[in-house]
Amino acid sequence: MNIQDLLKLAGVAIVVVGLALRLRTTLVVVVAALVTGLVSGLPLFSHEGFFQNLPYLTKPGQTGVINTLGKAFADNRLMTLFIITLPAIGLAERYGLQEQSADLIRKIRAATVGRLQIIYQLFRALHGLMGIRLNGHPSFVRPLIFPMSVGAAQASDTDSVEKIKAANAAAENYGNFYGQNLSTVQAGILLVYSHMQALGLTVSVVDLVKYTLPIFAASVILAIIQFRWLDRALGKMAEAKR
Amino acid sequence: MIIGYVFSLETVYVLTGVTLLIFALMTFADGANPRRLGSGCFWLTLGITFMFGGVAPHWLTGSLVLFLVALDGLGQVGRGRVETDTAEKAEHARRLGKRIFIPVLAIPIVTFAFALIFRGVGMDVNRGALVGLGFGGVAAMIMCLKLTGGGARALMNEGRRLNEAMGAVNILPQLLASLGVIFTAAGVGSLIARGIQQIIPADNLFLLVLANCLGMALFTIVMGNSFAAFPVIATGVLVPLIVKPFGVNPAMAAIITLTAGSSGTLMTPMAANFNIVPAALLNMRDQYGVIKFQLPYALTMWSFHVLLLWLLIKVS
Numbered sequence: 001m002n003i004q005d006l007l008k009l010a011g012v013a014i015v016v017v018g019l020a021l022r023l024r025t026t027l028v029v030v031v032a033a034l035v036t037g038l039v040s041g042l043p044l045f046s047h048e049g050f051f052q053n054l055p056y057l058t059k060p061g062q063t064g065v066i067n068t069l070g071k072a073f074a075d076n077r078l079m080t081l082f083i084i085t086l087p088a089i090g091l092a093e094r095y096g097l098q099e100q101s102a103d104l105i106r107k108i109r110a111a112t113v114g115r116l117q118i119i120y121q122l123f124r125a126l127h128g129l130m131g132i133r134l135n136g137h138p139s140f141v142r143p144l145i146f147p148m149s150v151g152a153a154q155a156s157d158t159d160s161v162e163k164i165k166a167a168n169a170a171a172e173n174y175g176n177f178y179g180q181n182l183s184t185v186q187a188g189i190l191l192v193y194s195h196m197q198a199l200g201l202t203v204s205v206v207d208l209v210k211y212t213l214p215i216f217a218a219s220v221i222l223a224i225i226q227f228r229w230l231d232r233a234l235g236k237m238a239e240a241k242r
Numbered sequence: 243m244i245i246g247y248v249f250s251l252e253t254v255y256v257l258t259g260v261t262l263l264i265f266a267l268m269t270f271a272d273g274a275n276p277r278r279l280g281s282g283c284f285w286l287t288l289g290i291t292f293m294f295g296g297v298a299p300h301w302l303t304g305s306l307v308l309f310l311v312a313l314d315g316l317g318q319v320g321r322g323r324v325e326t327d328t329a330e331k332a333e334h335a336r337r338l339g340k341r342i343f344i345p346v347l348a349i350p351i352v353t354f355a356f357a358l359i360f361r362g363v364g365m366d367v368n369r370g371a372l373v374g375l376g377f378g379g380v381a382a383m384i385m386c387l388k389l390t391g392g393g394a395r396a397l398m399n400e401g402r403r404l405n406e407a408m409g410a411v412n413i414l415p416q417l418l419a420s421l422g423v424i425f426t427a428a429g430v431g432s433l434i435a436r437g438i439q440q441i442i443p444a445d446n447l448f449l450l451v452l453a454n455c456l457g458m459a460l461f462t463i464v465m466g467n468s469f470a471a472f473p474v475i476a477t478g479v480l481v482p483l484i485v486k487p488f489g490v491n492p493a494m495a496a497i498i499t500l501t502a503g504s505s506g507t508l509m510t511p512m513a514a515n516f517n518i519v520p521a522a523l524l525n526m527r528d529q530y531g532v533i534k535f536q537l538p539y540a541l542t543m544w545s546f547h548v549l550l551l552w553l554l555i556k557v558s
Contacts, residue, residue: 097346142523191419
């Protein structure tokens with residue numbers, strides 16, 4: 001590998017280091033894109049129109065990195081299309097959407113902490129299936145699932161409660177991560193669809209959802225096992241206390 | 243012909259652009275937002291790229307993207323306060339009850355219906371789902387207005403509240419997809435592919451699948467974002483070393499690779515929103531308590547991804 005080749009990896013390095021340092025994500029990504037293009041010898045702008053007359057900014061016969069960025073951004077508008085759903089969801093929230101969801105959650109009759117987590121994980125995956133993007137930690141986990149779990153637990157010593165808290169957050173993450181690809185309009189599916197298109201491979205969003213099914217099934221089965229263990233561990237801790 | 247034009251992707255992009263334009267105008271007028279000028283410009287510019295992205299010259303769209311990112315990089319994008327008359331609405335909400343789910347459920351239903359119709363008339367299902375999402379959003383707006391009796395102003399204000407709550411990060415997936423395009427144009431993928439080929443024999447499918455899923459998880463752990471890792475791994479490993487040489491179904495391989503990254507998200511403090519913030523919200527003693535609980539699950543899920551991808555390629 002020669003120096004020229006290694007320089008091309010600068011963009012990858014910028015993304016990795018920039019995000020690891022928690023710099024502004026959007027800025028890191030676009031700087032990485034510009035640097036990658038420039039070190040690969042691409043000009044800033046394509047050699048056309050009035051740019052032809054500007055020195056240094058163009059090279060005949062080569063597409064500029066800003067042109068590529070603009071085309072890619074326009075082609076990928078589908079990733080940000082969900083904004084059009086926000087007014088309806090926002091207004092529905094104002095008229096009790098969250099409260100009604102909370103009402104549904106409260107109706108869950110779960111005998112154990114573990115079962116409550118599994119039901120919540122499925123409830124969360126259902127949001128994914130409906131194409132709803134949501135961070136459930138502040139809206140459902142903290143105000144609802146946590147107190148309900150403590151209510152369902154046999155013991156309320158600190159160690160048990162710490163375990164329950166971790167399980168609450170995990171159920172939200174499991175349901176969110178492995179459930180969101182069940183809908184054709186979620187960001188993950190669209191990212192894969194457009195990126196594969198950019199690599200010259202046309203995939204169907206329906207196929208993407210289809211191949212998510214075994215993964216979703218595994219995520220639920222594995223969660224059932226882990227949350228059963230949790231029930232058993234909590235039971236033992238309660239017994240030891242007695 | 244006209245119907246084809248109305249129900250096109252470009253139409254829903256324009257509708258989304260108009261929505262953003264309205265958000266921007268409301269932000270400009272929002273005295274409670276200390277960054278209203280920068281924020282307003284951000285959403286206005288994004289709206290312009292949505293409305294004219296299909297016809298504007300690429301250098302212009304590209305320059306507007308740089309402007310968007312500069313605004314965010316300088317910390318000029320912030321959120322305001324949307325005031326609402328809660329007492330009156332709480333009463334109304336009680337009367338509506340579960341009916342409030344109807345407009346929200348309309349979004350996936352319309353999306354699905356469009357996908358089916360597009361398939362029925364022999365058009366691209368992918369396009370149908372996206373156009374359906376756009377019109378589903380519009381249908382839900384109309385239903386919501388009728389159902390709640392809230393005005394159009396309240397509707398847009400609430401949309402703006404959600405949009406500003408997410409902030410500039412909204413455009414991140416779009417930017418990441420664009421980064422992937424530039425990586426491809428610059429030949430970054432083939433470079434990574436050559437590097438991996440020096441370590442792993444090109445005919446050893448299992449090791450390649452392992453490297454693919456491991457790379458995805460490691461990049462996600464370091465960056466805290468599987469969407470950022472995917473373009474790098476897909477361009478550098480998945481497509482050149484697995485999909486093309488072995489003739490693998492790209493949809494299957496790609497989506498399994500993406501969620502192999504999700505296992506990484508479960509293990510990393512870099513994904514603070516999912517792992518560290520919840521620990522704080524729940525007042526946990528150990529800020530890594532959530533990650534520790536998720537670790538055995540994440541490792542098992544990751545191994546499952548490796549095996550599943552390998553087996554599905556083997557049997558096909």
